[in-house]
Amino acid sequence: MLRGTVRESMTISPVLKIMPSQAGPEDTASNVALREALLEALSELTCPTYTDELAPYLRARHGRVYRTLSATRIEREVEGVFHRYGAEDMSSSEPSLYTAITAEHGEPIMKLIARTDWPLTQRVVAATTGRVRHLLITARLCELAIKRKSHFADHHALLRLAAAHARGLPDTVVRYEKYDLEEWLALALELIRATSEEDEEARRGAAARLSSLPGFHPVFGMPDERLEVGGV
Amino acid sequence: MSLTGARGLARISQNPRCDLQTAMVVGQVDEVEFYEALTRRQFEGEYGERASARRRGDKFEASLHGNNAANLRRILAPRFGYDCERMYVRSLTDEIPDHMADAHRRRYLRTERVLADVAGGYEPPSVPHLLIEPQLRLPVSGSRFVYVAPDFAVFDPAAKCYVVGEEKSMIVRGGSPDRVDLERTRRQAGAETLALRALAEQLNLCARVRDRAIFVFSSPFDVTPHPPVEEYLHAEVSEIRRALERYRAVSEELQVYGRRDEKKIIAHTHQLRINFQNSCLSSCALFYHCKSRVSETVLVLGDEAGDVFGGATELEHLYALADGTAEASSAEEAALAARLRETAALLGVEGIYSGKG
């Protein structure tokens, strides 16, 4: 079994206690540095972010330091949090990394990373959230590429990342090596304005409903084993 | 070529009478290693997918699934009458990545919950319009399952249930991709449809699942998708059902369950039936091994020869009949001998049966 993975027999607090020998990856200096960098990146991006997006973002932000960083490495780092903080009250601990959760049943989305100090409403993914999140992150990447150019060690990598996201905007053709950042930003913001209210409402409703469920953990959500078909 | 999941069942369905291949699928062996262990010779040919082909497949899927599956939504929305910008997408591989322990079972539980919600009367957007890589499974025996994962499943508002879909990076020209590739894909989709039906049966949704699938192929231009094609798969579903029966029978016969039971299969090779046929060339690493086993029979000349002359007929027997050195045992054999001589005369090699060839 991989170190730091969630064991199937494990259920959420109070059964979260795990033996010291089963603990997740040790907190080496590089792990701490990565976690700090990820927390910072999430603060900059302001919304839950996929590991496939975070890895290139960190490479753009810090250059060669994270040249070989993969999405899987980030996922393993996040899984480690489950082991490290399982027994503790997350609200009293330092901000850390965990995942976003689904609106229907509160299941963790292991590749969609959020900060543990964000409120549940910001970490819940409702029916409209996928699209709004994509618009938000596209807008944010464009904004960072326009306004904080010097902040990035590899600005060109950031432009490529922004362009890759802009491809998902409606009626947008992204030409090779052509970065219409202002245009993409304006379009994304316009679309966000049109849909964000509905999405916020859906997330608020889902967060309230999930919080009232027995066995629901505000950070870890609801483990798969707890959810029997028709149970929720 | 993979032997796991839907691809393994598709392989069995192409040649259900070959127990050796079925045993390889049941044991989930590495085909080349299995060949080498079986024949004690190095595998000399080429086998498996090229790195560039795999890379293209990954790139194609990534282009469809990226940005909240924007490209996939765009091409599927018109078919099902959705507004592509309002489609709810859930990606099961994002929720539980491959490297996590017990990923298949946990994804299955989540897929099951979505279908249970559908059975409870929910429709999009209360359930996703589009599920990326939902996990399904086909019961084999007792508590054993073959896990299969379609590339996506899309909710069909007319049927009030999901339809499985396959994404393949093969290029469509003139409205259709390569015939051989398409056949494999259809079989794979057949296994996935059957698995969806198995889950739907548990939830009393069976009437809503039809034997059909959506195929998304690539256009000739980079990884731009071709408009999706919906196909009915009655024949494929039925063949996969038959393949499952063979899977069950062989695994029970050999008591082989799960990965890497090479030694056990090799020990039983002598009692495993082989069925050498044309399609083995493009799909099985044991092609030349099995060919050597049938090299004395007409099967070495292909399926058509097996059909016309009878699969087990030895080449030497036919030569002897034509030469007149063997007695024809029936009127049919006598007629066959005459026709063989006629053909030799037609091709200008009549001397061949009178010893002058």
Next chain:
Amino acid sequence: MGTDFDLLAGRLWSRRLGRALPVRSTYSVAPDPPETFGIAFIRVAGEERVQAVAYGLMGACPSVITICNPLARGAHELEPFARALDEYLMGCYTRKRLPRVWLAHPAALTVLDLLGYRYQSNRHASEELRTMGRQCRALCEEAIFPGQQVLAVASMLLTEHIVTGQSTVEDQHLGAVLAWVDPPQGHDPATESQRRSLVPAAALLDQGRDKKVERLRRLARKCESRSELESTNGQIHALLEEGVAQEWSLLEEARTAFWRLGLAPAPPSYTERLVEASRDRLRYFLSFGANQPSRPHSLARRLDTYEYLAALVEERDACSDALVRERMRKAGRVIAVRVESVDQPGPGRNPCTLTLTTDQHVQRVRPGTVLKSADGRIRGRVVTLAQSGEGQRHIIFRLLEGVRKGRPRVGQLLDLIDTVPFDPRRVKRDVYKLMREDESPIVYHRRLPPSVPRHALPDRLLDLAEGRFRR
């Protein structure tokens, strides 16, 4: 057991003899013109993009282009190939010659077709590449027509003319086929064929080279100095050159083996018609584009053309190729008859009715079947068929053509064939005109009109039969 039986039995005898056997006595294509153009590709598996191409006049040393990064956006590397292809095709038209392009196998044809699709209207490509795209599409579109004479795909031509001692699926590998065509002295062709099958003959590098090239491409992306990059690219070029050289020599070998089969040329009367038709079509495609028809009339016209050409090719084979004719005879498509009597009241005038007899076992004729003689002198329609004793059959045959000079003598032996090409295109032009006037939504509209509910069927079908219910 029809035609296929002979081909299967041919495989059986070929295996015993240890060499391929011809199944035609004449070539199905016209002889190569003095200058023929050859193209050999190496593609990227899956992507189907060209990473190396060898091209030039057959029999001469080819020009070679290798592309280090075939997935890059620019395709200017292919421009010399585009110029050479254009020069060849235009040269043929200036000299009023038939162009002939040789490819090794269908995989190369697919690559050529995709080049066409990708570049024919690519705004980012140069004019030369767009022209190349149009020409590639034109060649591939022409390749679909039965009896076409422009594109020669070696593996398809070989398997059309010979049978080997292996299965049809193994015949798909050109190298494996060649092992049977020209077996090395003292070697079992089956073993040699298996040995040659280990290396792909599908416009691909062998797996060893492919892995090396992939590894070098990864290295090239990480190169930090110019010299390092040049050295890496040099290794990629060398590997691709080796691969494409192998494909070219396979093509040369196949072409030589094909013409060495030593079959007779098809009679010029047929060949010239097919050559001319091929040249006209290609000229049309090159001038107006080779997009596949999509509208009802153009689609129907295309299908008519295919059907007519297929019949013409079949007629050519039945009339001029003894081996094909014999195979058709066994399938009952060619009938050997004896003229028993000729009933022609007015000499040299219609009506003229022949009484024919045949003792052929298999005959696929029925009253109304139009047959023609293999020498093309008469054409007629079967009026009646009657079985007589001793397995003989009488055929009353009304002549439609050849009542004067072609009329056969009593006692003459004839081969009648059932392939009588009919060009429906002119007749159908009027039909299409009427259809257009009618404007049926089933044919011309994307949406069908709302359905009109049928009258309910009566409970008793007998009532319907008796005509009590009328609409």
